[in-house]
Each structure stands twice: as C-alpha cells, then as structure tokens.
Amino acid sequence: MLTLLRKITPKPSLVSRVVTLQYSNDAPNFDMENPFEKEKKSCILCKNNIIPDYKNVKLISQFQSPYTGRIYGKHITGLCSTQQKLVEAEIVKAQTAGLMATYLKEPCYLGDPKLFNVDKPFRPHRF
Amino acid sequence: MITYELCLLLRVMPKPELTTTLKRAAEAIFEKGGIIRKLENLGTRDMPYKTSVHGAVHKKASYFLYEFNAPPSSLETLLDAYSRDVDIIRRQIYKKKAIEPFECTLNDEILPPAYRKDVQELISEARKLEKPKFSYNSGLDYYPFQK
Ligand SMILES: [Zn+2]
Numbered sequence: 001m002l003t004l005l006r007k008i009t010p011k012p013s014l015v016s017r018v019v020t021l022q023y024s025n026d027a028p029n030f031d032m033e034n035p036f037e038k039e040k041k042s043c044i045l046c047k048n049n050i051i052p053d054y055k056n057v058k059l060i061s062q063f064q065s066p067y068t069g070r071i072y073g074k075h076i077t078g079l080c081s082t083q084q085k086l087v088e089a090e091i092v093k094a095q096t097a098g099l100m101a102t103y104l105k106e107p108c109y110l111g112d113p114k115l116f117n118v119d120k121p122f123r124p125h126r127f
Numbered sequence: 128m129i130t131y132e133l134c135l136l137l138r139v140m141p142k143p144e145l146t147t148t149l150k151r152a153a154e155a156i157f158e159k160g161g162i163i164r165k166l167e168n169l170g171t172r173d174m175p176y177k178t179s180v181h182g183a184v185h186k187k188a189s190y191f192l193y194e195f196n197a198p199p200s201s202l203e204t205l206l207d208a209y210s211r212d213v214d215i216i217r218r219q220i221y222k223k224k225a226i227e228p229f230e231c232t233l234n235d236e237i238l239p240p241a242y243r244k245d246v247q248e249l250i251s252e253a254r255k256l257e258k259p260k261f262s263y264n265s266g267l268d269y270y271p272f273q274k
Pocket of ligand 1: 042043044045046047079080083230231232233
C-alpha cells in the first residue's frame with residue numbers, strides 16, 4: 001500500500017516560487033486596543049471621590065500611627081502624591097487646631113478599619 | 128473675598144454662659160466689618176491633649192466652628208482679642224480651601240522605577256553632568272589626551 005502511494009504523489013518542483021499572501025476581506029481588525037491591558041489603579045480616596053478635611057478627624061486619623069502619632073508615608077498608605085500631600089497638611093492643621101492627638105492615635109479611633117497593612121507596604125521601606 | 132474658618136475650643140460651661148461667649152466671639156467679627164456665614168457646633172468632648180490657659184488646666188472642651196468673611200488685615204487683632212477671652216481655650220483661623228479637581232496619578236507612581244517619569248527625569252539630569260568622553264572609533268589612531 002505504502003509503495004503504491006509513493007508512486008502516485010508527484011514530486012514538488014525544485015524551482016522556487018514567489019508566494020504572495022493575501023488576506024481575505026473578512027480578516028479580523030487588529031487595530032483594537034490591547035485587550036490584555038490591566039485596569040488603571042487609583043488610590044482609595046480618589047476611588048471614593050473623597051477630599052480630606054481637617055474637621056473629619058475620624059478619616060484622617062486612619063493615616064496616623066497608633067504608636068507614635070506620626071503620619072504614615074505614601075509607600076504604606078498607597079495614596080497618590082496629591083492626596084498624600086493633602087492628608088499630611090490636613091493632619092497638621094487638625095493637630096494645631098486641637099482636634100487631633102499628636103503623639104498617639106486617640107483611643108476612640110483605634111477600632112477603625114485598617115485601610116492598609118503597615119507590615120506589607122506598597123513599596124519597600126527605606127530602612 | 129476669602130472665606131475663613133475659625134475653630135474655637137470653649138471651656139465647658141452651662142448653656143446661657145456659652146451663648147454669651149459665642150455672641151461675644153461673633154461680635155468681634157462684626158466689629159471688624161466681617162460677616163458670618165455659618166456657625167457650627169462640633170460637640171463637647173475630651174480634648175486630645177490637655178491645655179492650660181488663663182491659670183486653669185482644661186481636659187474637656189466645646190468645639191465650635193465659625194465660617195466668616197473679614198478683611199485679612201483684621202485677623203491678627205481678632206485672634207489677639209480671642210486670646211484674651213477667658214472662656215476660649217484655643218482658637219485657630221484657616222482659609223476655607225477650594226481644591227481644583229485633579230487626576231489620580233497612582234497608576235504611574237507604582238510602575239517599576241525605570242518607567243516612572245520622575246525617575247527618567249532624574250537620569251537625564253544626571254546624564255547632563257557627565258564629562259565628554261573620547262570615542263575610540265573617531266578615526267584617530269592615537270589617544271589625543273594625557274593618559
Ligand atoms: Zn489618588
């Protein structure tokens with residue numbers, strides 16, 4: 001059977017041919033946007049459309065350390081630089097106005113939900 | 128016209144005394160030719176830190192917020208008048224802020240360093256400081272400078 005088939009198949013011509021490829025008209029359109037592009041990330045305050053205010057102590061004290069009262073950096077809070085600057089300014093304003101503690105987080109705010117994990121910063125600590 | 132916010136911490140006292148103190152504070156603004164837009168009661172609560180003023184230590188305070196318009200030159204005298212008021216523990220005047228809408232730039236900030244715009248700018252700044260170097264493929268068959 002095999003020998004019979006071999007005899008039948010014609011030998012390909014040794015002369016090289018220029019093959020011009022042509023796509024049919026119903027080929028898919030590849031000018032579309034990258035379907036695998038990841039979703040654009042935004043920080044938690046921008047996502048919820050919040051602008052920090054010094055009177056809203058419950059909100060801004062979430063960006064304060066309960067141990068030292070200092071403001072967490074943006075590598076921990078995960079805020080964009082604009083929002084981080086606003087939060088830092090509002091915390092200082094609240095502290096000078098006597099609305100917010102300086103060396104600790106007030107005990108009434110200690111049970112608030114955590115917005116970020118201090119031990120797992122978005123970017124590594126510099127120390 | 129700039130709108131200011133005045134945050135007043137008042138001594139804890141009964142209601143009639145509180146109203147007279149608030150009226151006194153308001154009249155000080157009116158005397159300077161200002162107008163009051165809003166008066167808000169932020170409640171009475173423990174202060175985050177104790178304060179000693181006018182010979183007494185306060186650990187509790189009533190918080191009030193005035194929103195007012197007044198000539199900027201009068202703010203200093205206003206604060207000075209409040210500092211002499213025995214019932215006022217702490218006072219602070221801030222501008223009422225109006226923030227222009229901005230875009231969140233977090234997506235660009237969490238990129239790897241080589242893709243961040245500020246890092247690229249830093250690198251290009253550092254490249255400017257580099258001294259010109261002799262390139263060996265310039266056709267000269269000897270090194271023209273001292274080695
Ligand atoms: Zn943001």
